[in-house]
Amino acid sequence: MNYRTGDGEQVAALIGRELSQRFGEGEVFRASDSIPAGADFEQRLRKAVRACEVLLAIVGPRWLEKRESDGLRAIDDPGDWTRWEIAAAFEAGVTVIPVLSESTPRLRAADLPDELAPLARCQYRRLRHRNSGTDLDEIAEAVLIAAPELEERVRAREEERAMEEKSASPTGNTMGDVRGVATQARDYRNDGVVVNGEHATTHAGTGDINQNSTVNHVAGDHNSTVNNVSGDQRVRDQISGRVDRRGRE
Numbered sequence: 001m002n003y004r005t006g007d008g009e010q011v012a013a014l015i016g017r018e019l020s021q022r023f024g025e026g027e028v029f030r031a032s033d034s035i036p037a038g039a040d041f042e043q044r045l046r047k048a049v050r051a052c053e054v055l056l057a058i059v060g061p062r063w064l065e066k067r068e069s070d071g072l073r074a075i076d077d078p079g080d081w082t083r084w085e086i087a088a089a090f091e092a093g094v095t096v097i098p099v100l101s102e103s104t105p106r107l108r109a110a111d112l113p114d115e116l117a118p119l120a121r122c123q124y125r126r127l128r129h130r131n132s133g134t135d136l137d138e139i140a141e142a143v144l145i146a147a148p149e150l151e152e153r154v155r156a157r158e159e160e161r162a163m164e165e166k167s168a169s170p171t172g173n174t175m176g177d178v179r180g181v182a183t184q185a186r187d188y189r190n191d192g193v194v195v196n197g198e199h200a201t202t203h204a205g206t207g208d209i210n211q212n213s214t215v216n217h218v219a220g221d222h223n224s225t226v227n228n229v230s231g232d233q234r235v236r237d238q239i240s241g242r243v244d245r246r247g248r249e
Helices: 009-023 041-051 081-091 114-121 129-146 149-168
Strands: 054-059 095-101 125-127 215-218 225-228 235-238 241-243
Touching: 009 054, 009 095, 009 125, 009 129, 009 149, 041 081, 054 081, 054 129, 081 095, 081 114, 095 114, 095 129, 125 129, 129 149
Parallel strands: 054 095, 095 125
Antiparallel strands: 215 225, 235 241
């Protein structure tokens, strides 16, 4: 994010927040946010400009007219950081996208130092307060077109985050040691006894049930429902009504 203090920092902050939400904070560099206190400002800035894939040059109505104390335009000063960043981006082969705020006119090569003249030929985007949603979408799309690998990195992070969330909430076994076949429900109510396996007596409310038959206790919205899935015995007089071995009420 390239901008001139006193001209485009609010626009840069808005675009920076939007792109950070879409692509991740680590993908967006804005000096006031990305350089920690006490760090070497010049070193970090030079490294970031040369390593970036896209440079957004925020151009406001006072971008060209910003004056130094000697009355000269800041853009005419070779030591001007705004000028240096754009020139360094061109030198490194970085895609530079001018972003004109509100009704700022297009730049003209004749108004720029020679090393910035290519900026006037770069296709630009515009950010207007009344149309900020659509304009931000177009800026984000332009960034993705210039840096297609960015979309793959975003997708990879989303997949990694989904896996982390999935592993953070595993299904636990609260049944302890089980011999035979057991079915575990996450949440259920039961007024009787649940027995898993064969050759056991199960009582689930009122009525009789014989031994030596496989019994599944199906827990859920029903209260103490028993299905006899094998054997000749019949389960009857249950709380929920009469149930035969085929599970019909």
